[in-house]
Amino acid sequence: MIKITFPDQKVREYPEGSTALEIARSISEGLARNVLSAKINGVVWDATRPIHEDAKSQLLTWDDAEGKSTMWHSSAHLMAEALEYFYPGVKFGIGPPVDHGFYYDVDLGEHSISPEDFKKIEDKMLELARQANKYVRKEVPRTEAIEYFREKGDEYKLDLLEDLQDGSITFYQQGNFTDLCRGPHIPDTGYVKAVKLLNIAGAYWRGDEKRKQLTRIYGITFPKKSQLDEYLAMLEEAKKRDHRKIGKELEIFTFDDDVGPGLPLWLPNGAVLIEQLEKLAKQTEQEAGYQRVRTPHIAKENLYLTSGHLPYYADGMFPPMEMDGEKYYLKAMNCPHHHKIFKELNPSYRDLPVRLAEYGTCYRYEQSGELFGLMRVRSLQMNDAHIYCTKEQFAQEFNAVNEMYLRYFKIFNIEKYIMRFSTHEPKKLGKKYVDNPELWIQTEDMVRNVLIDSRIPYVEVADEAAFYGPKIDVQVWSAIGREFTLATNQVDFAVPARFGLAFRNSQNQMETPICIHRAPLGTHERFIGFLIEHYAGNFPIWLAPKQLSILPISEKFNSYAKKVLELLGISDIRGLVDLRDEKIGRKIRDAELKKVPYMLIIGEKEQAENKVSVRKHGTGDLGTFGIPEIIQLIQKEIDKSLNVK
RNA sequence: GCCGAUGUAGCUCAGUUGGCCAGAGCUACUGAUUUGUAAUCAGUGGGUCGGGGGUUCGAAUCCCUCCAUCGGCUCCA
Numbered sequence: 001m002i003k004i005t006f007p008d009q010k011v012r013e014y015p016e017g018s019t020a021l022e023i024a025r026s027i028s029e030g031l032a033r034n035v036l037s038a039k040i041n042g043v044v045w046d047a048t049r050p051i052h053e054d055a056k057s058q059l060l061t062w063d064d065a066e067g068k069s070t071m072w073h074s075s076a077h078l079m080a081e082a083l084e085y086f087y088p089g090v091k092f093g094i095g096p097p098v099d100h101g102f103y104y105d106v107d108l109g110e111h112s113i114s115p116e117d118f119k120k121i122e123d124k125m126l127e128l129a130r131q132a133n134k135y136v137r138k139e140v141p142r143t144e145a146i147e148y149f150r151e152k153g154d155e156y157k158l159d160l161l162e163d164l165q166d167g168s169i170t171f172y173q174q175g176n177f178t179d180l181c182r183g184p185h186i187p188d189t190g191y192v193k194a195v196k197l198l199n200i201a202g203a204y205w206r207g208d209e210k211r212k213q214l215t216r217i218y219g220i221t222f223p224k225k226s227q228l229d230e231y232l233a234m235l236e237e238a239k240k241r242d243h244r245k246i247g248k249e250l251e252i253f254t255f256d257d258d259v260g261p262g263l264p265l266w267l268p269n270g271a272v273l274i275e276q277l278e279k280l281a282k283q284t285e286q287e288a289g290y291q292r293v294r295t296p297h298i299a300k301e302n303l304y305l306t307s308g309h310l311p312y313y314a315d316g317m318f319p320p321m322e323m324d325g326e327k328y329y330l331k332a333m334n335c336p337h338h339h340k341i342f343k344e345l346n347p348s349y350r351d352l353p354v355r356l357a358e359y360g361t362c363y364r365y366e367q368s369g370e371l372f373g374l375m376r377v378r379s380l381q382m383n384d385a386h387i388y389c390t391k392e393q394f395a396q397e398f399n400a401v402n403e404m405y406l407r408y409f410k411i412f413n414i415e416k417y418i419m420r421f422s423t424h425e426p427k428k429l430g431k432k433y434v435d436n437p438e439l440w441i442q443t444e445d446m447v448r449n450v451l452i453d454s455r456i457p458y459v460e461v462a463d464e465a466a467f468y469g470p471k472i473d474v475q476v477w478s479a480i481g482r483e484f485t486l487a488t489n490q491v492d493f494a495v496p497a498r499f500g501l502a503f504r505n506s507q508n509q510m511e512t513p514i515c516i517h518r519a520p521l522g523t524h525e526r527f528i529g530f531l532i533e534h535y536a537g538n539f540p541i542w543l544a545p546k547q548l549s550i551l552p553i554s555e556k557f558n559s560y561a562k563k564v565l566e567l568l569g570i571s572d573i574r575g576l577v578d579l580r581d582e583k584i585g586r587k588i589r590d591a592e593l594k595k596v597p598y599m600l601i602i603g604e605k606e607q608a609e610n611k612v613s614v615r616k617h618g619t620g621d622l623g624t625f626g627i628p629e630i631i632q633l634i635q636k637e638i639d640k641s642l643n644v645k
Numbered sequence: 646g647c648c649g650a651u652g653u654a655g656c657u658c659a660g661u662u663g664g665c666c667a668g669a670g671c672u673a674c675u676g677a678u679u680u681g682u683a684a685u686c687a688g689u690g691g692g693u694c695g696g697g698g699g700u701u702c703g704a705a706u707c708c709c710u711c712c713a714u715c716g717g718c719u720c721c722a
Contacts (some may be wrong), residue, residue, distance in 0.1 A: 085692095103717095112648095112649090114649075114650080115649090115650080115685075198716090198719080199649090199650095199716050199717070200648085200649055200650085200716080201716060201717030201718065202647060202648025202649065202717070202718055203647070203648080203717070203718045203719090204647075204648095204718060204719065207718075207719070208719085209646080209647070209718075209719045209720085213647060213648055213718075213719095214648090215648075215649085215717095216648090216717065216718075218716090218717080244714095244715095248656080249656090255713090255714090257695080257696095257712075261712090261713065261714085281675080299694070307722095308722095311721065312722075313722050315720090316720085316721075316722065317722095332722070334722065335722090357720065364721085364722090365717080366720080367646050367647095367720060367721090368646070368713090369646065369647070369648095369717090369718080369719080369720090369722065370646095370719085370721070371714090372715095376665095376721080466722060467722070468722085484721090490722090492659055514688085517722095531664070551682090553679085553680065553681055554678095554679040554680050554681095555679060556680095581678080581679080581680095582680085582684090582685080583678095583679090583680050583681090583684085583685060584680065584682060585680090585681085585683060585684070585685095586683080586684050586685080587680065587682090587683095588681095588682050588683055589682095589683035589684055590683085590684085591683090592683055592684080596663090599653060599682080601682065603681055604681090605681090613682080615682060620682075621682060
């Protein structure tokens with residue numbers, strides 16, 4: 001007998017060799033039907049794999065992320081079986097579960113596949129699923145595994161076997177399909193009740209662009225048909241939030257072929273958004289002791305040779321222009337210019353920290369395939385500043401920056417994010433990273449301590465640092481689920497020395513400052529793109545391009561409406577009058593569709609009483625207000641949004 | 646940059662096997678209407694069918710090429 005400990009700490013005894021499925025059945029048949037896999041002593045196992053020793057056990061169902069993963073991993077095998085049926089000789093790369101579904105990388109050889117083929121593959125998968133074929137685990141000696149895939153001619157699996165030790169190799173077989181796989185899998189294919197193939201993409205073998213590109217097929221499966229319908233509905237909803245769609249509808253930005261890819265044109269509404277954002281940032285930074293500077297968009301080659309960017313990152317910059325026998329580059333970052341300003345200021349330790357802020361426009365040559373609406377562009381305005389401080393001041397400065405991030409997140413109601421702390425990889429010192437092992441460790445410790453002390457949740461990832469120091473990136477997700485860096489906070493202990501930056505310390509010795517690169521609002525392009533999706537275009541009133549729309553019932557009230565707009569304008573309220581010869585229902589509809597926060601309706605009664613009827617976007621009629629009252633209402637709402645300390 | 650898909654009026658789209666001057670709705674403009682909380686009616690205008698080249702008696706439709714966009718991969722200082 002073995003002792004099984006459940007998550008609630010209850011212990012029960014089972015015969016040696018029992019499976020998670022049998023354990024589930026001993027509790028209830030219903031549970032047994034839902035068990036997809038189990039966590040045995042912290043490792044996810046097949047529900048049908050015998051357990052031979054005392055263990056902590058957690059049964060995994062569709063409600064557990066790991067249960068879903070098991071299902072999707074098995075679904076990848078199911079899709080592989082269907083693919084092999086239609087495309088004999090297909091070779092398989094890897095086929096893992098992902099956040100929403102699974103994919104399989106395949107080499108179709110002579111064949112090709114398009115979305116039109118999805119239906120027949122889905123149908124085949126469902127047919128195979130109905131057969132409820134068992135997923136059978138088999139431990140295989142390495143030589144036998146190699147023999148199997150050599151005979152099958154699958155060089156990708158052979159490549160994978162290169163990295164595997166004898167004794168750790170397992171095959172899983174269901175129906176007519178056998179795969180090299182560590183598992184685990186669901187008990188049989190019958191658990192799959194709904195299948196949807198999502199898209200096709202190219203993917204390099206082992207993620208290496210020098211290797212062959214395979215065809216990646218994405219799909220998702222569910223244990224219930226209704227769950228698939230819900231998922232598809234959710235995808236449709238997400239598409240409605242897409243900043244590219246809303247950005248067009250609300251006339252925020254556009255791209256033009258003659259201007260160039262990745263070079264956004266900000267329409268008047270978009271310009272208001274940026275200006276409001278900058279107004280907030282300037283105010284925040286002024287309070288935090290930053291000074292504003294301004295620098296040109298280009299610089300001579302030598303600046304980037306000094307900074308060390310050119311040898312490493314020339315590919316990411318626009319090619320140089322030649323002028324008077326000199327090469328000039330469009331700046332891809334502001335720091336070198338700011339370093340020069342620091343040098344000119346020639347501060348002593350008494351003047352530190354020096355905090356230089358500039359929302360400089362930078363140009364980066366992103367690969368054409370990388371461009372993505374406002375989220376990934378070639379001209380970008382960084383919410384940039386560089387803080388030069390002493391080692392002693394570092395922790396406090398770094399912490400203050402993090403606090404500024406958190407304050408912004410509160411203002412924008414950003415709740416779903418991850419702080420990603422990127423550190424160096426010692427083996428790559430001198431190549432990818434500046435060769436100064438002590439400083440790396442010392443700086444990373446300083447950053448880690450700040451994070452721990454301020455109890456900011458974070459994840460640490462090795463080998464993702466900047467070449468000049470560790471960094472913290474704030475990761476968020478777009479409406480369609482793509483992850484990207486919103487804000488960044490980087491430590492630089494290397495480049496200031498390259499620029500010969502120094503200050504005189506209290507002992508009258510020259511010392512190199514540490515530099516903190518920080519961009520809490522990332523780039524204004526990406527931040528606005530994110531905000532459009534975050535708010536689905538329903539901006540808080542302080543940001544809204546038009547805060548209200550004044551809607552006269554008929555032409556007779558146009559002049560009173562214009563007067564109201566003028567009065568509101570004196571209080572810095574942004575609005576417009578809908579002077580079109582349309583009925584009020586139409587004007588309201590259009591203002592609602594444009595997501596204008598407030599509509600002021602003006603007719604005979606309002607004009608006579610010197611008042612306005614207020615309708616709130618998405619809410620409806622609020623009743624009649626005097627002009628001072630409406631000003632107060634809006635100003636209160638703005639204060640509430642911005643004063644969140 | 647790579648794989649795959651897409652590109653028709655300001656916007657959203659139809660035109661699916663090549664065949665009369667390329668269509669619709671919304672927008673815009675003109676007129677009528679003077680309107681009370683999510684679309685008033687009528688008329689008018691608007692398109693090098695992404696660009697270039699080719700096949701054909703004839704191309705939005707077939708082929709080549711370039712550009713852009715979309716989904717991924719790679720990249721992201």
